[in-house]
Amino acid sequence: MATATYNFSNKTILITGGAGDIGRATAHRFASNGANIALLDLNTTKMAEVAIELKEYNTKIAALTCNLTGSDDVDRAFAAAIKQFGIVDYVFNNAGYQGAFAKTDEYPEDDFQKVIEINLVGAYRVLKAAARCLKQSGGGAIVNTASYAGVVSPPNMLAYGASKFAVIGMTQTAAKDLAPHKIRVNALSPALIGPGYMWTRQTELQAATQSQYFDADPKIVEQQMIASVPMRRLGSLEEVANGVAFLMSDEASYITGFNLEITGGH
Ligand SMILES: NC(=O)c1ccc[n+]([C@@H]2O[C@H](COP(=O)([O-])OP(=O)(O)OC[C@H]3O[C@@H](n4cnc5c(N)ncnc54)[C@H](O)[C@@H]3O)[C@@H](O)[C@H]2O)c1
Structure with a gap:
């Protein structure tokens, strides 16, 4: 697959969820195009x-070790990144948690709160810190990781779908608020991506719900899910990273408030 090369030399990207599958692939994509990387x-x-x-x-x-469930932690990590790199140009607001898989009448309240705390309140904390940081830098770009589950909610993922719909809404407001400061804000919505931790986890946990939508065998659930996308295959982690690189790049200089769906079509 041919990959566009962007010149990110002397640019710095801060990536939350930098230890996870998509964060790691994106860090490789940006570093290979010359960027300095702050992993959180x-x-x-x-x-x-x-x-x-x-x-x-x-x-x-x-x-930079950072728990998004605390504002102080997030602010400390941004301050450490600025201290080390001088300025930050791009923020990939990407950390997330898939939550429980359970039917609506059984969805556990403590897990609902945990999903919202990480995926929505945590993403808000990062977005706010990013806005302040990029204003100081004189502009930049932010990409918030939502999900195809934030466009069409899947069964058994009550909290996750709600949190990702909200991330897309937050992206649209932030894009309007930050445009005067030369900061673009977009969302990215991967669907079936793998191989990786979340792909395996979702096929196993969807199978265990015994809902009418999926088989009880995770291997058959994989086939059922893949049959639901027109490209009939998983998207790769690199294909997600390519989307982030495009949205951060100067080629996307007039794109803001957009949700890039990486879905294989739906
Ligand atoms: N992989 C997929 O199929 C897929 C599809 C759609 C959306 N997404 C979204 O993409 C993003 C990245 O997912 P991934 O596939 O890399 O998953 P992953 O589980 O491999 O990575 C997520 C990372 O977030 C970190 N994290 C979780 N809670 C945190 C907290 N409170 N503070 C700091 N870090 C925390 C984890 O430690 C982990 O390293 C998530 O927002 C996820 O919802 C993934």
Whole structure:
């Protein structure tokens, strides 16, 4: 697959969920195009492994442990990134949690709150810190990871779907508020992406719900899900990273408030 090369030399991108599958693939994509990378994640061990991998590109890398469920933590991590890199140009607001898989009348309240706390309130904290930071930088771009579940909610994912619909709404408001500061804000909505942690987890947990929509065998659930997208295959992590690179790049200089669906069509 031919991949567009953008010149991100001397640019810095801050990536939340930088230890996870999509964050890691995006970090590789940007570092290979010259960018300095600030990874933020709760998972210090996995993040350190990603930071070591990124050394091959000879750009500057920071790994900043951060729990999005606290404003102080988020502000501290942004301050550390600014201290290390001077300015931040791009923020990929990407960390997320899939939540429980349960029917509406059984969905656990504590998990509903956890999903909203990470995917919506956490994303709001990062968006607010990013807006302040990029204003200081004189402009930049933000990409918020939503999901195809924020466009058409799947069964058994009550909290996740709600949180991702809200991320798309938040993106539209932020795009309007931040345009005067030369900051573009877009959303990215992956659907069936893999192989990876969330793909495996969702096929196993959808199978276990015993709903009318999916088989009880996760291998058959995989086939059922793939049959629901016109391209009849998973999207790769690299294809998601390509979408982020495009939205951050100067080629997207007039694109803001947009939701890029990476779905294989629906
Ligand atoms: N993989 C998919 O199929 C898919 C599809 C649609 C949307 N998404 C979204 O893409 C984003 C990345 O997903 P992924 O596939 O890389 O999943 P992942 O589980 O591999 O990565 C998510 C990362 O977020 C981090 N994280 C979770 N809670 C956190 C918190 N409170 N503070 C800091 N970090 C936290 C985790 O430690 C993890 O490293 C998520 O927002 C997810 O909802 C993924």
